[in-house]
């Protein structure tokens with residue numbers, strides 16, 4: 026059994042199943058591993074390979090290996106079931122914003138970011154984000170759980186870079202910028 030465990034990509038069996046995470050695939054609530062659909066397919070394949078290996082090593086009436094084979098076969102079924110459930114679950118599609126408005130606040134030296142949605146607004150979707158006007162805090166937002174905040178963060182980064190470039194050329198940098206849906 027040791028070789029089998031080591032050959033799997035993850036040692037956690039994800040025994041609680043995998044939950045869909047908006048915009049970033051599937052997550053095991055035990056080990057926090059995140060997998061996309063291909064990752065889940067590989068995870069199923071790992072179990073199939075382990076089962077086939079057990080199948081090949083069985084000779085005659087090897088009782089122990091039969092138990093191992095049974096266990097591995099059950100693991101294949103369990104993982105396939107998880108995969109089928111994920112495939113058949115309705116896709117959680119994040120509503121895209123209609124417009125993102127970024128304004129520079131000179132007093133706070135920060136960007137005020139407003140995210141506008143067409144009705145209905147996604148549940149829990151943030152409408153306002155304030156970010157310090159520095160590259161590091163902007164990049165930190167890239168790992169925000171809300172995909173639209175990550176999108177806004179990309180736009181803030183773009184706007185920040187433009188303002189820096191203009192300032193270096195002694196041009197007055199713009200104080201606000203609107204990104205419409207076709208630019209998002």
Ligand SMILES: [Zn+2]
Pocket residue numbers: 037038039040053054055056057058
């Ligand atoms: Zn896990």
